[in-house]
Amino acid sequence: MRPYPHLSVVVPLLNEEANVGPLVHAVRTALTGVTTWELVLIDDGSTDSTCERVREAAAGDPRIRLVKLARNYGQSTATQAGFDHALGDAVVTLDGDLQNDPKDIPVVLDKLGEGFDLVVGYRVRRKDRFLTRRVPSWIANRIIALITGVPIRDNGCSLKAYRRSLIDRTVLYSDFHRFVPALAVGAAGARIAQVSVRHHPRTRGVSKYGMSRVTKVLADLLTIKMIQSFRTRPLRLAGAVCLVSLVASGVFGALVLSRSVGLVTGSATVFTGASLLLASLGVFVLLLGLVAEVAVRHRGGRPDRPPIVSEWGR
Amino acid sequence: MEPRVEKATVESMGESSPEISVVVPVAERPWALDRLYREYAPALEATGEMFEFLFVLKPWAGDLASPLADLIRDGAPIRVLETGFQAGESEMLAAAAEVCKGSVILTLPPYPRILPDAIPELLQRVRSGLDVATARRLLTESSWLNRIQNRAFHTLLRWWVGGDFKDVACGVRAMRKDAIRDIPLYGDSYRFLPLLARREGLFVEEVSTKQHPMDGKTRVYSPGIYLRRFLDLLGLVVLVRFTQKPLRFFGFLGSVFGLSGSVILVVLFFQRLGGQDLADRPLLLLGILLFSLGVQAIAIGLVGEIIVHFGASARRLYRVAEVVPSAERTGERDEG
Numbered sequence: 001m002r003p004y005p006h007l008s009v010v011v012p013l014l015n016e017e018a019n020v021g022p023l024v025h026a027v028r029t030a031l032t033g034v035t036t037w038e039l040v041l042i043d044d045g046s047t048d049s050t051c052e053r054v055r056e057a058a059a060g061d062p063r064i065r066l067v068k069l070a071r072n073y074g075q076s077t078a079t080q081a082g083f084d085h086a087l088g089d090a091v092v093t094l095d096g097d098l099q100n101d102p103k104d105i106p107v108v109l110d111k112l113g114e115g116f117d118l119v120v121g122y123r124v125r126r127k128d129r130f131l132t133r134r135v136p137s138w139i140a141n142r143i144i145a146l147i148t149g150v151p152i153r154d155n156g157c158s159l160k161a162y163r164r165s166l167i168d169r170t171v172l173y174s175d176f177h178r179f180v181p182a183l184a185v186g187a188a189g190a191r192i193a194q195v196s197v198r199h200h201p202r203t204r205g206v207s208k209y210g211m212s213r214v215t216k217v218l219a220d221l222l223t224i225k226m227i228q229s230f231r232t233r234p235l236r237l238a239g240a241v242c243l244v245s246l247v248a249s250g251v252f253g254a255l256v257l258s259r260s261v262g263l264v265t266g267s268a269t270v271f272t273g274a275s276l277l278l279a280s281l282g283v284f285v286l287l288l289g290l291v292a293e294v295a296v297r298h299r300g301g302r303p304d305r306p307p308i309v310s311e312w313g314r
Numbered sequence: 315m316e317p318r319v320e321k322a323t324v325e326s327m328g329e330s331s332p333e334i335s336v337v338v339p340v341a342e343r344p345w346a347l348d349r350l351y352r353e354y355a356p357a358l359e360a361t362g363e364m365f366e367f368l369f370v371l372k373p374w375a376g377d378l379a380s381p382l383a384d385l386i387r388d389g390a391p392i393r394v395l396e397t398g399f400q401a402g403e404s405e406m407l408a409a410a411a412e413v414c415k416g417s418v419i420l421t422l423p424p425y426p427r428i429l430p431d432a433i434p435e436l437l438q439r440v441r442s443g444l445d446v447a448t449a450r451r452l453l454t455e456s457s458w459l460n461r462i463q464n465r466a467f468h469t470l471l472r473w474w475v476g477g478d479f480k481d482v483a484c485g486v487r488a489m490r491k492d493a494i495r496d497i498p499l500y501g502d503s504y505r506f507l508p509l510l511a512r513r514e515g516l517f518v519e520e521v522s523t524k525q526h527p528m529d530g531k532t533r534v535y536s537p538g539i540y541l542r543r544f545l546d547l548l549g550l551v552v553l554v555r556f557t558q559k560p561l562r563f564f565g566f567l568g569s570v571f572g573l574s575g576s577v578i579l580v581v582l583f584f585q586r587l588g589g590q591d592l593a594d595r596p597l598l599l600l601g602i603l604l605f606s607l608g609v610q611a612i613a614i615g616l617v618g619e620i621i622v623h624f625g626a627s628a629r630r631l632y633r634v635a636e637v638v639p640s641a642e643r644t645g646e647r648d649e650g
Contacts, residue, residue: 058638070515070633077632085637173626174558219565222612223619234620241609259593266593273599281606285613292617296624 005036005063008088009105012042012078013050013096018204020053023098024064030102034109038063041096042082045072080172083162091162099127100159101198108161108195117190119161120181121197122154128201140217147225148182152194155179159197166190175216179224186228232296238289245282249275332391334358334365334437335416335491339406339504340378344424345528348381351392354422357430361437366391368414369424370406373397403485403504411494419494423485425528427451432523436488445493445516448508449486449523450479455530467543474551477509480520496633502546513554515633558622558631564615572608575601 009027013020024039031037043051043066051068058064067085069078079093090112094100104121111119128134137156145151155178169188176183184190230237252275259268336358338350347369358365371379371394379394386392397409407421418440420433428449439447453461468480483505497503497511512518556563578601582592592598 055638062639066636066638067634068636068638070635071512073632081632081634171627171631173622173631215566216562219559219562222565223559223561223616226616226619227623231620231623234617237616238613241613245606245609255593266591268593270593270596270598274602277599277602277606281609284610288610288613288617292620295617295621 005038005088006090007031007034007037007105007109008082008086008091009037009039009094009102010042010079010082010086010091011039011094011096012044012075012082013046013054014044014072014075014078015046015048015050016096016204017046017048017050017053019097020050020057022204023094023096023102024057026098026102027094027105030105033106038065038087040065040067040082040086042078042085043068044075044078045069074175076172076175076177079177083167083172086167089164091164091167093158093160093162095158097202097204099200099202100157101200104159104195104197105161107197108159111193111195112161112163114193115191116193117163117166118181118184118192120152120154120192120194121157121159122152122194123157123199124196126199128199136214140214144179144182144221147221148179148186148228150182150185150192152181152192154194155181157197174223175220176224178217179220182224182228186224186231234292234296235289238285238292242282242286242289245278245285249278249282252278332364332366332416334361334363334418334420335410335414336365336367336420336422337407337410337414338367338369338422338424339403339410340369340371340375340424341403341406342424344378345426346381347378347424348385350422350424350426351382351385351390353426354430354433355390357433358420361434363437364391366393366415368393368395368410370395370397370410372400402501404499404501407504408494408499411491414491417491418488419491420488421485426526427484427529428486428523429526432486432521433488436486436521436523439519439521440488440490443517444519446487446489446508446511446518447521448479448482448488448518449484450481450520451484451525451529452522453525455525455527457530459534467547470547471509471550474547475509475554477512479508482506482508486523502549505546506550509550509554515635558626560618560622561612561615564611564618568608568611568615570608571604571611575604575606575608579605 009031011023016023020041027039041054041057041064043054051066054064054066058066065085067081069081073081082093083091090109092105092108094102094105100121108119108121126134128137137154141153141155144155158177160180166184166188170180170184172180181190181192185192226234226237252271255264255271256268256275258264259266259271336354338347340347351367355365355367367390369379369382369392373396375396382390382392382394386394393413395410395413397406401409407419411419418437420437428451432449436447436449453464456464464481468482471477471479471482485504487507489511493511493516496514496516497507498514499507503510508518508520552560552563578597582595582598582601586592
C-alpha cells in the first residue's frame with residue numbers, strides 16, 4: 001500500500017475534453033515543489049471524450065486518478081465523490097475549466113498550514129462579463145454574507161483548500177458547493193481564511209451555468225440558514241412562527257369580541273374566519289415542528305456533535 | 315419493510331443451481347398461472363440454461379396457486395412464495411430476490427404481455443453488460459384507445475421526469491440480481507423500475523418486443539385508476555427531481571401562494587387606511603388563506619430539508635462506474 005499523499009487536488013469535470021490536457025499539465029507544473037500529491041479527476045457523467053483524455057493523462061502517472069461517476073450528479077455530489085476518494089491530508093478543489101490558476105495552490109496550502117480548516121480563494125481582477133456575471137455575483141455574495149453571517153467575498157470561487165478533518169465532518173449534496181464556507185461554519189465548526197487568487201477567462205469548452213440559478217440559490221440560502229440555526233432544534237423556528245400566527249389570530253379575535261359586545265357595529269363573520277385561519281396555521285406549524293424534531297432524533301449516519309476546534313492546558 | 319416469506323413449497327431443481335430466476339409477482343388481474351408457465355417455459359428451455367420460476371402470492375390468495383401443483387409434481391422448476399402481509403409488486407420482487415438462486419432475474423407480469431420468443435434476447439442483453447433490459451411492446455395488438463393512453467402517459471413522463479422510455483411499465487424485465495439492491499423497491503416503484511434504476515446510475519435499455527395477442531384487448535380503466543397513475547407520476551417527479559432539494563419544490567409552491575396572499579393583504583391594508591371597513595370583505599379571508607398555505611408549503615419543505623440533511627451523511631449519494639487506478643481508501647459512504 002503506497003503512503004497517503006500530502007495533498008489531493010480534486011477537480012470535477014463535465015464535458016471538458018479540451019481542458020483535461022492543459023489542466024493536468026498546469027497542475028504538474030504548479031506542484032513541482034510539493035513532495036507528494038495526487039490529482040483526483042471526477043468525471044461527472046460527461047458525454048464527450050473527457051474520460052478518455054483523463055485515462056490518457058493517467059497512463060504512466062499514478063498521481064493522476066480518475067473517478068468516473070455512473071451518471072451526471074451535479075457539481076456538489078461530484079466534489080463529494082472526489083473528497084471520498086481523495087487520500088491527502090489536505091484537499092484543494094479547482095474548477096475544471098482552468099479559470100482558477102493551479103499556481104495558486106501553494107498559496108492556499110500555505111494559509112491552511114497556519115492552522116485554518118478551510119481556505120477560500122477570492123478572484124481579483126475577474127475576467128467575466130460585468131452585467132451578467134460580476135454584478136449578480138457581487139449581489140449574491142452580499143446576500144449570502146448577510147443571511148448566513150459568514151462574510152465570504154467570493155462564494156463562487158472553486159479554489160479552496162480543506163483540512164482532512166473538516167472534510168470528514170461535512171457532506172456536500174444538492175447544490176451546496178456554493179455554500180461550503182457557511183456550511184463549514186454552521187454545521188461543522190471550521191476556522192476559515194480568505195486569500196486572493198488569480199482568475200483567467202474560460203478559453204475552451206462551454207460554461208454550465210446560467211441565470212436560472214438565481215432562484216435556486218435563494219431557495220438553497222433559506223435551507224442553509226435553517227440548517228445553520230435550527231438544524232438540531234427545529235421546534236424553536238416552528239414555535240416562533242406559531243406565536244406570530246396566534247398573536248395575529250388574537251388581534252382578529254379581539255375585533256370579533258368588540259363587535260359581539262357591541263363596542264363596534266357590523267358583522268363579525270369575516271374577522272371570525274380570519275382569526276380561525278390564523279389559529280389553524282399556528283397549530284399546523286407547531287405540529288410540523290414536532291415532526292421535524294422527530295426527524296432530527298431519528299437521523300442516521302455519523303453522530304452530530306460539535307467538533308473541538310482548539311484545546312488549552314494539559 | 316420487506317414482506318416475510320411465509321412458505322416456500324416444492325422445489326425440484328435437482329442438484330445443480332439455476333442461472334435464471336423468473337419472478338412473477340401475482341398482484342393484479344392474474345391469468346391461470348399454469349398456462350403462464352407453459353407459455354414462457356419453452357423459451358427459457360431454448361436458452362439451454364437452468365431456470366426456476368418463483369410465483370410470489372399475496373396471503374390468502376385462494377386457489378391461484380393450485381393449478382401449479384400438478385406441474386410441480388411433474389418436476390417443473392417452480393417455487394411458490396406467499397408473502398406475510400399484503401404487499402405490492404415492489405416488495406414481492408424484493409422478497410423473491412432474497413431467496414432466488416439465479417444470477418439473472420427475469421420478471422414477468424402474471425398475464426402474458428409479450429411473445430415468449432423475445433425472452434432470450436432480453437437475457438442476452440443482460441449477459442452482455444446491461445444491468446436492466448426492459449421489454450418495450452410494439453403495440454400492434456392494442457386498440458387505438460390504449461395506444462393513445464400509452465403515448466400520452468409516456469409523453470407526460472418524458473416532460474416531467476425525462477428519459478426516453480416508451481413502455482416503462484411493461485413489467486417484463488431482465489436484470490442482474492446484484493443490481494437489485496441498488497434499485498429502490500417500495501410502494502409503486504416497481505412500475506417505474508427502469509427509470510429509477512437509471513437514476514441510480516445503472517445501465518438500462520429498452521428492447522423492442524412483439525406484443526402478446528392476449529395483451530391487446532381494449533382496456534378502459536375506472537377513473538380511480540387514472541387518478542392513481544397521475545399521483546404515481548406526481549410522486550415520481552418529486553422523487554426524481556427534488557429528493558435532494560425538497561425546498562425547491564415546496565418553496566416554489568409556497569412562494570406562489572404566499573406572494574398572492576401578500577398582494578391581497580397589502581391592497582386591503584391600504585384600503586383600510588383609506589377608511590374602508592374590512593369586516594364585510596371576504597377577500598381578507600382569501601388573502602389570509604393563501605398566505606397561510608404559502609407558509610405551510612415552505613414549512614413542509616424545510617422539514618424535508620432537515621430529513622435530507624441528516625440522511626445525506628448516511629446514504630450513498632452517487633454510484634461510481636470506475637476508479638483508475640483503484641483506491642486504497644474506498645470512497646463510498648456505505649453500501650446501504
